[in-house]
Amino acid sequence: MSLIGRRSLLRGFASASLLLVAAAAVVSAQTRQGPGDVREGYERTDYRTNSASLTSRRGTEADLLAVIASPPLGLPPVPAPADNPITAEKVRLGRKLFFDRRLSANNTVSCAMCHIAEQGFSQNELRLPVGIEGRSVRRNAPTIYNTAYVGSLFHDGREISLENQIWAPLLADNEMGNVSIGVVVERILSLDDYAERFVRVFDRGPDIQTIGMAIASYERVLVSGDSSFDRWYYGDDPAALSRSAQRGFEIFRGKGRCIACHSVTEDFALFSDGLFHNTGVGYYATMRPDDTELEVPLAPGQVKRVESDLVRTTGTENFRDLGRYEVTGHPDDRWKYRTPTLRNVALTAPYMHDGSLSTLRDVVLFYNRGGVPNVVLDPLITPLGLNDREIDDLLAFLQSLTGSNVDALVADAHAAPIGGS
Numbered sequence: 001m002s003l004i005g006r007r008s009l010l011r012g013f014a015s016a017s018l019l020l021v022a023a024a025a026v027v028s029a030q031t032r033q034g035p036g037d038v039r040e041g042y043e044r045t046d047y048r049t050n051s052a053s054l055t056s057r058r059g060t061e062a063d064l065l066a067v068i069a070s071p072p073l074g075l076p077p078v079p080a081p082a083d084n085p086i087t088a089e090k091v092r093l094g095r096k097l098f099f100d101r102r103l104s105a106n107n108t109v110s111c112a113m114c115h116i117a118e119q120g121f122s123q124n125e126l127r128l129p130v131g132i133e134g135r136s137v138r139r140n141a142p143t144i145y146n147t148a149y150v151g152s153l154f155h156d157g158r159e160i161s162l163e164n165q166i167w168a169p170l171l172a173d174n175e176m177g178n179v180s181i182g183v184v185v186e187r188i189l190s191l192d193d194y195a196e197r198f199v200r201v202f203d204r205g206p207d208i209q210t211i212g213m214a215i216a217s218y219e220r221v222l223v224s225g226d227s228s229f230d231r232w233y234y235g236d237d238p239a240a241l242s243r244s245a246q247r248g249f250e251i252f253r254g255k256g257r258c259i260a261c262h263s264v265t266e267d268f269a270l271f272s273d274g275l276f277h278n279t280g281v282g283y284y285a286t287m288r289p290d291d292t293e294l295e296v297p298l299a300p301g302q303v304k305r306v307e308s309d310l311v312r313t314t315g316t317e318n319f320r321d322l323g324r325y326e327v328t329g330h331p332d333d334r335w336k337y338r339t340p341t342l343r344n345v346a347l348t349a350p351y352m353h354d355g356s357l358s359t360l361r362d363v364v365l366f367y368n369r370g371g372v373p374n375v376v377l378d379p380l381i382t383p384l385g386l387n388d389r390e391i392d393d394l395l396a397f398l399q400s401l402t403g404s405n406v407d408a409l410v411a412d413a414h415a416a417p418i419g420g421s
């Protein structure tokens with residue numbers, strides 16, 4: 001592809017990222033799957049963002065600490081490290097930081113622009129998210145819901161605490177683009193609205209520890225359970241789950257063998273064993289034996305086909321992805337990724353570490369085919385032989401895992417202060 005083609009591709013990404021800054025003034029239950037902002041006319045070339053509408057957005061604070069006293073049905077107690085106890089003020093400070101675009105090098109990108117509250121705290125519209133100055137990231141943005149229970153963070157499990165994790169996006173030159181930890185600390189110190197808040201919470205100002213402690217505390221309380229499945233399985237309410245989803249659960253723990261990795265125990269269900277497995281998605285994306293072009297969605301209805309090597313090397317990251325191998329260096333760990341939770345999975349499309357599967361049906365069909373064969377494929381991934389009805393039932397089950405407090409958490413996100421307020 002010519003250089004001009006490449007430039008316009010990048011410009012497409014850049015404007016897509018700008019579009020994320022506009023926001024809806026009105027919040028309703030429908031926002032749980034809606035766009036994170038006002039997108040009427042998004043597909044037109046004369047589209048204008050209306051980011052000023054952000055300030056008129058009014059949310060409703062939720063009692064986020066309630067999950068600490070009593071975790072939702074289907075989930076264990078929320079783990080919090082002894083040296084970072086959760087308090088209401090700290091969570092509020094963390095939430096303010098999470099939604100603050102001034103934490104990026106040029107004031108444009110916040111954590112919440114890739115982990116969009118209205119999109120299951122993930123990103124529905126882009127397979128691979130776009131960071132600062134339109135630079136794309138090589139992996140799909142995972143949900144922040146229930147991240148408190150995740151022991152090894154990132155798709156490859158390379159980070160172990162939420163407190164430390166924040167520095168990866170803050171410093172990545174294709175995410176928030178800061179050149180050093182010191183620069184981030186200085187920036188927050190220079191913002192009038194933070195100094196006093198930090199001192200109130202930590203008895204000291206923003207620094208390499210307190211910034212992470214605050215953001216981690218907000219993420220930790222984004223706990224979401226009490227789904228239809230939980231009310232049926234753990235709450236013993238036979239009417240809580242449709243017959244189809246009940247049959248789907250039988251497939252999930254029987255013929256489908258899903259439960260071997262997406263764990264469900266007698267007392268709670270995280271839907272993840274916290275381990276790393278090769279389903280073949282990574283192998284296919286990296287080796288892509290039969291395709292040299294990729295489809296890149298620039299906006300709804302606008303798809304560009306580009307040479308896959310170009311996409312994979314756009315920006316500064318090496319887009320070839322070896323998964324867990326990058327952490328351990330062990331050849332058997334090639335293309336292994338952490339088993340993701342399936343809670344709220346209906347809200348977090350597209351799927352897999354590279355967002356390559358667009359719908360839950362695509363995921364179920366993928367497993368039914370036996371994943372993508374490769375030399376280190378997990379032995380549990382083999383063709384399942386599910387018929388159409390079984391596929392529909394399994395889908396109904398996956399769709400029953402949406403937590404009951406999702407709308408409350410989205411409304412709470414909208415109560416986060418904007419900018420310097």
Ligand code: HEC
Pocket residue numbers: 098109110111112113114115129130131132137139140141142143144147150152153154155156162165166169170174175176215219
């Ligand atoms: C440009 C998009 C982008 C921005 C901005 C961003 N993230 Fe992420 N986030 C991602 C992607 C992509 C991953 C997965 C990366 C990987 O696995 O290598 C991720 C992973 C995570 C995870 C791990 C979740 C899990 O299940 O393992 C957490 C927690 C997280 N981000 C929090 C944050 C916080 C806090 C911020 C702001 C300081 C932030 N993110 C900013 C895209 C982004």
Ligand code: HEC
Pocket residue numbers: 155252256257258259260261262276277278279281282337338339340341342345348350351352353354360363364367378380381394398
């Ligand atoms: C061998 C372990 C294993 C088995 C068995 C398994 N999965 Fe998975 N599942 C994974 C891993 C690992 C991923 C992440 C793959 C990636 O990111 O590339 C995943 C991803 C998913 C996702 C996408 C989630 C997201 O947020 O992207 C869904 C949905 C899913 N699995 C459902 C199922 C169902 C349904 C079954 C049974 C038919 C099943 N899985 C069987 C390990 C497994």
